[in-house]
Amino acid sequence: MSDHVDGPRSIGDPPADLTDLFVFTSPENPAHTVLAACVFPSAGEDAIFSNIITYSIAVRSVTVAGVGNSAKFQPANDEIRFSFRFERLERDAAGKAVQHGVCKLPGGRELSLTVNDEKGSWTPEGDVRVFAGLRSDPFYLAWIAAELKKAPNFLQHTNVLCMVVEFDTRRVLDLAKGSLFGAIAETVPPQQRSLIAPAVPRIDWIGRPEQTNIRLYNPALSGIHDLRDLWNQQTPFAISNELLPLFLQRLKDSFVDWDMRDGKPDWTPEALEANANVFLDDFLLFDVSKPINDESHLEIEKSTIKGLPYQTGGGRTVDANSIDILLTWLVNRDREFLQGGAAGATKPGMKVFPYFATPNTDLQTVAESVELAATPDEVWSLIGQFGGAWHPLTARVKLTGTGIGQLRTILTLDGREIVERLEAIDDAKRFFRYTSIAGMPVSQYTGALEVKPKGSGSVADWRAQFLATNATDRAVKVMVSNLFRTGLESLKPRFGVAK
Amino acid sequence: MTTKVEPDDPCPSATDGEIAAVNLESARRGAWARFAQNPGLPGVAEAVVDHERLALQFLGDLDALDRLDELASQFASVDESFRAALVQAEVVSTAHCFDDARGYLAWAAQIGAPREAVERQTLAIDQACGAELDTVLVARRWLANASGRLEDLVPLGALLADLEHFAEADAVYRQAFSAYDDVSPFPLAWVCFQLGMLWGELVHPPDPGLAILWYRRAIAYLPAYVKARVHLAEICASQGCTGEAEALLLPALSSRDPEVLWRLADVLTAQGRLEEAKRQLNAARLGYEQLLGGHLLAFADHAAEFYAGSGNDHRRALELARTNVANRPTRRAVNQAHAIAVKFD
8 A cells, every 4th residue: 555554663653654645736726835744544533643753744856867768867965844743632621632733844934733623724924834634545545456456445434644734836945946846755753762773764754655565565576575664764865875776676576577467568678677767766756837637646757767758747636546557557558547446535635725535434333242042054044144034123125136246125114215235145154244225324334244153052243334424423323223133132032042 | 680770761762652542542443444344455354453452451451352352253254364364363362262372373374374474473372371482482582683673572581581581581671672763652661561570570589669660661651551550559559658559550440450450459458448449359350250251261360369369269269270270381370370279278
């Protein structure tokens, strides 16, 4: 996944784990540029930033130093930097936890902020605005990468912590050297922390998406060492000369494998080497004089390797389909677009600040069970029929289709109609899983019914996870819980209660 | 055999413990939500196990064991690969059902689990059971030398402590503490706790001063660290500082760990608040019995200690201590059973 959980080291403290970096033209003001970095893969509702990490986004001017098979992007030595720091939790008057922070701007100005305040904070001069807080994860990965097989979005319904900086492009960037820039983000621990080991310069960093989890760590390459932590220890814009050959060789090996995933070679050895060289210089390229849109991600690199002048501002928007753009390039060199199994993230980006969609709320859970005297097979023979009408609140059930994907339309005694889809069933294990299509005030509903042996009898488990819609969480939980309990209780007279 | 640890020795800085605890809960729920949506997602069941184990170890969230059972059961119903077998091994191993864990590991190996993953878990089980300790020690030393990482050094330290090589255990723990270069407070709190245990309970004679120092550090890293609070409160109470002991235990009551109730009862007894003490003791007894009903092997040793002490039920104490020895005949388990037998002989 983009840079989600991209090394054993970053697993310890999830707010140190960078997931993504974005650069795009402000949808609200075309004279503004937006930089954003996200951390904490699969963050729950209460996720907060670490109080000892410095979260930085650095930008350097870049020149095109070579084209075609000599393609090269040369970053300048000087940089501007936006650095976020956060404090310990405080309690507001209602006892709710609140986190404050500060963003240090280029030139030394500081901008205070409150985490999760959607309005963000402006500088008095009105040239910079910042936000930090929980948002819906804009990244989506809908491939089983090893098999290049389409899949649903693996990051559906997940959140990340985002830091967003919007600034007046001309007032903040030095355009004297050109309009092409490279950006990286990094998470930096306090220095000289370890008592005996050398200081760790950073925990994680990111330039273009997927440098670590797809390009450097390709599980299809057998017997390889995981270089991701070593990569994360490198200094952005200045990878160790000693290690450059190691990383370059890994990229080349990885790219050869990616090229052949569809069985067709699309890359000459020279072009593949040029591609590896470009990706070795890992920063997110963007040109503020050209349009940055949902399709422009990697266009600067690709055109330059092809020996053509680039046409767009590259960068990476909130809605950019970065994974499919990358895979298409690596696998077939843009011969045919590879569209994964999802057309977008859980929620699209917003046209207003802070541009990243509101966070997804935690799924509600209901689980009920009953212990019965009968054997699991006896119980399953009744309730394991997806189209069975054994539930006392059910008037009748109509099945549409067969097997996985079939629909059951349940007409309840009080006249409601509920439509559910069978997602998985295993009669040997006495288990099925289904989703709700219509008729319940829920979304993202997944239910599962299972019968397991217990002692000389059995236990029937019925559970569901969902988001309440058009009703409170509590109301829907009570409704679902009552539904499950009524059904399971009705089994007791028929199968006996376990002693 | 005294190792000098000065109170003003610098400690590696880490993310604030309250933030880390909030984020652990956040990550735990996030992992469960992803698991519910698609139980077969790569790495998600394993992430749930990791988060639940952290919640159990540090936050005293004993319900984690039931949730882990549920996870293993659900995962096994959708995944027939070695992943499910490894997860089941880890789950039952967490509940100290080591024979079952070995069975799952054998099955995992048979259906293609990576050798390293099986060996890591086997090593942990052998160590927990006191089996083949010479071989385990060689393997632990190799792993610790190879990685130099805290997560490999601490198990080596624990094994050395079990083997009563206390000076070396102390050195290894402190190496782990000093070498840690990440920002999570959990590993640091863990090392501090182990050092507290080493000096407070394993070394003869104990050095309560050092134990207090390390337990305090563990709590400073992670205020919600239930076990560190309990152990420190025990020392404070033994030194007559019952007010401090009570203050340490009260914030841990929400964990539902019966040991908190038990130690609080002891403190209240020492303060002469006998009625309150009796209530806490009854609640502790009830808590232990509930836990033993669901996870006998996981709590046999702690409950044996309870019944041999304020729980005041010799027969139950001995029965539980023997159950524990039968499950994992470590030196500590045998000593516990022996001490209980002698005490009530």
